[in-house]
Amino acid sequence: MSTQSGHPEGEDFVGATVEQPTPAAAVVPGRRRTGRRLVSWGAPAATVLALLVLWHLATVIFDWPVWLVPTPFDVAQSLWDYRGLLPEQFWITFLETIAGFGLAVVIGIPVAVAIASSRLLERSIYPILLGLNAVPKIAIAPILILWMGFGYAPKIVVSFLLCAFPIVISTATGLKSTPAELVELSRSLCASRSSLFVRVRFPAAMPQIFVGLKVAISLAVIGAVIGEFVGSSGGLGWVIVNTNANLNTPLAFAAMVLLGVMSVGLFYALVLLEKLFVPWAEHMQDD
Amino acid sequence: MLAIEHADLAIAENEFVTLVGRSGCGKSTLLRLMAGLVPCTTGRITVGDRLVEGPSRDVGLMFQRPALMPWRTVIDNVLLPADFLGLDRRATRIEAERLLALVGLEGFEGRRPWELSGGMQQRVALCRSLVYRPRVLLMDEPFAALDALTREEMSLELQRIWIEHRITIVFVTHSIAEAVILSDRVVVITPRPGRISRVIDVPVPRPRSFSGGADIEAITHANDEVRQLLYAPREEIGSVA
Numbered sequence: 001m002s003t004q005s006g007h008p009e010g011e012d013f014v015g016a017t018v019e020q021p022t023p024a025a026a027v028v029p030g031r032r033r034t035g036r037r038l039v040s041w042g043a044p045a046a047t048v049l050a051l052l053v054l055w056h057l058a059t060v061i062f063d064w065p066v067w068l069v070p071t072p073f074d075v076a077q078s079l080w081d082y083r084g085l086l087p088e089q090f091w092i093t094f095l096e097t098i099a100g101f102g103l104a105v106v107i108g109i110p111v112a113v114a115i116a117s118s119r120l121l122e123r124s125i126y127p128i129l130l131g132l133n134a135v136p137k138i139a140i141a142p143i144l145i146l147w148m149g150f151g152y153a154p155k156i157v158v159s160f161l162l163c164a165f166p167i168v169i170s171t172a173t174g175l176k177s178t179p180a181e182l183v184e185l186s187r188s189l190c191a192s193r194s195s196l197f198v199r200v201r202f203p204a205a206m207p208q209i210f211v212g213l214k215v216a217i218s219l220a221v222i223g224a225v226i227g228e229f230v231g232s233s234g235g236l237g238w239v240i241v242n243t244n245a246n247l248n249t250p251l252a253f254a255a256m257v258l259l260g261v262m263s264v265g266l267f268y269a270l271v272l273l274e275k276l277f278v279p280w281a282e283h284m285q286d287d
Numbered sequence: 288m289l290a291i292e293h294a295d296l297a298i299a300e301n302e303f304v305t306l307v308g309r310s311g312c313g314k315s316t317l318l319r320l321m322a323g324l325v326p327c328t329t330g331r332i333t334v335g336d337r338l339v340e341g342p343s344r345d346v347g348l349m350f351q352r353p354a355l356m357p358w359r360t361v362i363d364n365v366l367l368p369a370d371f372l373g374l375d376r377r378a379t380r381i382e383a384e385r386l387l388a389l390v391g392l393e394g395f396e397g398r399r400p401w402e403l404s405g406g407m408q409q410r411v412a413l414c415r416s417l418v419y420r421p422r423v424l425l426m427d428e429p430f431a432a433l434d435a436l437t438r439e440e441m442s443l444e445l446q447r448i449w450i451e452h453r454i455t456i457v458f459v460t461h462s463i464a465e466a467v468i469l470s471d472r473v474v475v476i477t478p479r480p481g482r483i484s485r486v487i488d489v490p491v492p493r494p495r496s497f498s499g500g501a502d503i504e505a506i507t508h509a510n511d512e513v514r515q516l517l518y519a520p521r522e523e524i525g526s527v528a
Contacts, residue, residue, distance in 0.1 A: 181354035188322050188348040189371040189419075199370060203358045280357035283401035 070250040075257060078250035085239070090258050093235040096152055096224035097262070100159020101217060108164045109209070112171030117197075122172075133165045137223060141230040155227030155235070162223035163216035170215070174208025175201050207281035210274045217266045221259060294330075294483050296474060298457065300422075303449055305458040305470040307513060313481025314459045318425045321457065322348050334423055344372050347421035351428045353408040355400035361387070361411050362396035368419040379418060386414040389451075390444065406437040413445070423455045431461065439497055442468055450493055463517070467509045468495050475516040487512050 052072045058064075059071045066074055079086065111129075115122045137158050144154035178201045186196050228237025236255040243252040274281055294317060298304050306314045319325040321332055323341045332339040334346060347368075355364045362383055369379040387393060390410040400408055409429060416424055429445075430438045442465050449456060449469075460466050466473045470489055477484045489509045491502040499506045 179354070181350045181352055182356065184319075184324055185348060185350070185354050185367075186371060187324055188342045188346065189368050190342050190344060191371045195371060199367075200356070203356070206358075278358075280399065280401065283357045283399070 067247040067249050070253055074250040075253040078248075078254040079257065082251060082254065086236075086254065086258060089234060089236050089239050089255070090262065092152075093221070093224050093228065093237065093259070094262060096155040096227065096235065097159055097217075097220045097266070099152070099156040100223055101163055101220040103156065103160040104164035104167050104216060104220065105213070107160070108167035109171050111164075112168045112175060113197075115168070115172040116175035116201075129165065129168060132161070137162050138226055138230070141226055144227070145231040150231050150233060154230075155224050155232065158227040159220045159223030162226070163219040166215040166219065167209075167212045170212025171205060171209045174205030177208070178204045204284070206278045207274075207284050210270065210278060210281065214267060214270050217270055218263045221263045221266070225259065294476075294481070296483060296486075298423075298455060301453040301455055302472070303456045303458065303470050304472050304474060305460060305466040306474045306476055307460060307463065307466045307517065308476035308481070309478055309517065310461075312476045312478035314476055315427055316481065317476075318348075318427050318457065318459055321423070322346050322425055324348075344368075344419060345422045347416040347419070347424045349412055349416045349424065349426045349429045351431045353400070353405075353412040355408055355411055355415075357400050359400075360396065361392065361398050361400065361403070364400065364411055365414045365418050367415055372419055374419060382420075383414060383418050386417055387411075389448065390414060404437075405433050406441060409433065409441065410444075413448070417448070417452065417454070421454070423457065426456060426458045428459055428461065430465070438462075438465070443494075443496070445469065446494060463510055463513050464497060466513065467506055468497060473509065473513055475513055477516075484516055487516075 056071050056073070059069050062069075070078070111125065115125055140161065141154065141158050144157050148154045148157070182200050182204060183196070186200050191199070224235065225237035225240075228235040229241055232238045236259050239255040240252045243249065243255075294313075296304075306317065308314050316325065320327055321334075321339065323339045323343060323346065326340075334343070337343070337345070339346070356367070359367070362380070365383040365387065366376060366379055368374070369376050384393075384396065387396060390413060392407060392410055392414070395403065395407070400411065403411065409432075413429070430441045433441060446469055458466070458469060467489055473487045473489060475484045475487065476482065487509060489505070491505045491509075495502065495506065
């Protein structure tokens with residue numbers, strides 16, 4: 001009553017009026033959606049473009065010779081000139097990467113399961129794993145080539161060695177961090193150890209497993225290239241090593257661009273797989 | 288550490304009993320003992336004439352969080368007990384659909400848990416714990432994470448379901464009003480070590496309401512009695528026991 005006497009338009013005072021949505025306001029959601037799409041594609045494209053411009057400006061300003069730092073145009077030219085060679089080498093490195101990554105998944109996940117299922121196994125496996133991971137892969141590569149020859153095998157193994165570790169660690173972590181209520185609930189329903197694992201622990205670990213896979217995939221590419229550096233007759237790593245001999249730096253850059261494309265492409269392939277098969281990953285917390 | 292010292296309690300079949308007490312007084316431990324999730328060091332717990340030595344399909348469990356599995360749809364979450372207990376999935380599905388309809392979730396069978404509100408998720412959890420018809424349902428602060436209005440709604444809904452289904456329920460809560468509305472008997476537990484301080488009867492016919500209705504006096508009386516026991520200094524309770 002007293003507020004009304006002070007303020008003739010009482011409802012305005014308590015702010016209870018609702019404005020009618022204007023036609024302009026109704027347009028906003030659609031505009032906002034296209035805006036968001038523009039940002040999600042436009043922002044990375046603009047960043048890449050800006051970096052290319054900076055790169056080009058730097059080569060012009062400092063007047064670097066092409067064998068030292070080629071311009072983006074030199075690299076593009078090289079990509080075009082070697083359009084017969086590069087796809088073939090791309091394919092070789094790609095296959096080595098996929099094989100090494102696949103091996104890491106096939107071996108790494110069961111190892112993680114073993115680690116997560118028994119304290120004794122965890123204690124006995126972990127130190128070995130840490131030790132293996134500490135060995136520089138570039139040091140093992142020549143030995144692997146000595147053992148396995150110049151074929152695909154040593155590259156696949158180096159790739160495997162480099163990317164298995166994050167897969168094991170993240171899978172084991174995921175398997176061990178099942179929400180406590182889910183475990184208690186399942187136990188109260190007389191779940192056996194194996195069905196608890198299959199129906200609860202493993203699916204609950206999936207988001208975490210994908211974190212490991214995403215870290216691992218770029219390492220798999222690097223592993224394959226390390227293998228090729230040390231001794232090979234094909235692959236993008238082999239291309240880069242050979243350009244050193246004749247100072248064909250634009251070609252080396254072109255090969256690196258392709259390695260980048262491979263790495264980014266594989267990463268987003270995993271993101272897509274996660275969206276398809278683990279659509280609930282982002283909802284794991286609010287169950 | 289001694290979690291629970293003295294807890295002699297006989298619960299009749301189809302009775303609704305609530306355990307109230309301050310945080311850390313051993314209510315949840317007592318519930319886990321009854322569920323067979325934690326072994327008794329001394330004393331024993333029986334359901335019917337069976338000694339509780341581990342989890343059993345006679346005893347169901349519900350938590351403060353709905354504990355739904357985001358990789359399962361609503362109906363598949365309700366059917367989880369069928370998968371673990373090896374029940375006939377088709378028969379259980381009919382029961383699951385009936386229960387979902389009973390709590391107003393008809394048409395949500397194919398949805399994912401994260402598409403539902405907190406109250407709806409907890410309703411799904413309730414269906415899941417009823418679908419395999421356990422003899423005893425243990426509920427550990429099932430509505431504590433909900434907002435106050437949803438919480439009252441859920442209490443009344445639980446009362447309705449309990450009247451229809453007649454199942455033995457042991458309910459843990461911090462809310463005195465919730466305890467009194469729902470229970471045949473309210474068990475007041477005091478902490479360190481946890482012990483049953485007193486058991487208070489609530490002789491009020493159902494359905495009851497939070498406003499009390501015709502039985503407002505009996506309900507207020509029970510409320511006061513529980514509150515006094517909970518707020519009383521320890522020594523005084525010791526002399527009462």
